[in-house]
Amino acid sequence: MVALSVPLYRRRIGRIALDTAVCLALSALLVVSALAQDAAAEKTPLKLQLNKLETAGEACRVTLVVDNAKGTGLKSYKVDLFAFDPEGVAQKRVAVELGPLPPRKTTVKIFDFPGIACAKVGRVLLNDVLACDGGEAAREACLDRTETESKAGPAFDR
Structure with a gap:
């Protein structure tokens, strides 16, 4: 009422x-x-796996598995890598464009470390992420969420 x-x-x-x-x-x-x-x-990890090293003429051919199975897509994902010899001395540096990386997908990328034999690679270092374009994250955030592992002989660190 x-x-x-x-x-x-x-x-x-x-x-x-x-x-x-x-x-x-x-x-x-x-x-x-x-x-x-x-x-x-x-915060979803972007996993880089050093999967295989094989001799290709005067170069060491690298097979890298990029696991973006849980992440968003990236137009560009460029990394700065160093190859060290078994004694820990830096031998070669290479910048590699791994993109584009589709969302929720694992891809395989192949590239060369020119002028170095695979037997002379004792370790590979992810020195930096040079470009990370397409997601909401900045380049530094892409570096933070990148994880490394190795199934090949040499260690793969960041």
């Missing part, structure tokens, strides 16, 4: 205010959810 004593226009204004508040709350919840998903994508 109390509701009937309130004029109709005031009841409608109250209902509009309530609907507006509910819409704003749902919008805020969607924004927070989207930000959480972006943050999770930035």
Whole structure:
């Protein structure tokens, strides 16, 4: 009975205010959810596996498995790599474009360390990520989320 004593226009204004508040709350919840998903994508590891080394003339041919199975796609992902000899002395440096990397996909990339025999490679170092384009993350964030491992003889570190 109390509701009937309130004029109709005031009841409608109250209902509009309530609907507006509910819409704003749902919008805020969607924004927070989207930000959480972006943050999770930035923290999802991008795994680089030194899979195989083989001699190719005067070069050491590297097979690298790039596991982006849980991450977002990248148009460009360029890394700076160093090959060290078994005594730990830096021998060769190479910048390799590994992109484009499709989302939720594992790919294989092949490149050469020119002028060095595979037997002279004792370790490979991921020195830096030079480019990381296409995701929401900055280049530094791509370096932070990159993990390395080796199935070939030499270690692969970052």
